Amino acid sequence: MSHDVLNPTPEYLAFWRERHVCTLTTPRPDGTPHVVPVGVTYDPEAGVARVISNKHSKKVRNVLAAQGAPAGARVAVCQMEGRRWATLEGRAVIRTDEASVADAVARYAQRYGRTPSPNPDRVVIEIALDRAMGRA
Numbered sequence: 001m002s003h004d005v006l007n008p009t010p011e012y013l014a015f016w017r018e019r020h021v022c023t024l025t026t027p028r029p030d031g032t033p034h035v036v037p038v039g040v041t042y043d044p045e046a047g048v049a050r051v052i053s054n055k056h057s058k059k060v061r062n063v064l065a066a067q068g069a070p071a072g073a074r075v076a077v078c079q080m081e082g083r084r085w086a087t088l089e090g091r092a093v094i095r096t097d098e099a100s101v102a103d104a105v106a107r108y109a110q111r112y113g114r115t116p117s118p119n120p121d122r123v124v125i126e127i128a129l130d131r132a133m134g135r136a
Helices: 010-017 058-066 098-112
Strands: 022-027 033-038 041-043 048-054 073-081 084-095 122-135
Touching: 010 041, 010 073, 010 084, 010 122, 022 058, 033 058, 041 098, 048 058, 048 098, 058 073, 058 084, 058 122, 073 122, 084 098, 098 122
Parallel strands: none
Antiparallel strands: 022 033, 022 073, 041 048, 048 122, 073 084, 084 122
């Protein structure tokens, strides 16, 4: 079932505010999918999803490598619980500035109920969303 990225149903948005481990799928340089567990925050007002990560991680390297491709770094985040599921898709960029990282950490802390340990190598994978699917 398709959803409006900027105006999700209340049920869909509520599902994205619950505490769930999610997955992030990024394209490897050879085009194969790289899928890893992550925490995700969804900001429908901005049409953005965010994932905090270490700048040395494979997922960050995948996004950086794909940014030079004509299609850019097309990624997806997904979560599920029982029969409920939700996927957000879009183009990812890496944000390294202090304000973006602090904002993403605060959003993560709000959703997951804990503030991550300080990490000077933390970056944000910011996804400009263009597709939302799911059954929540």
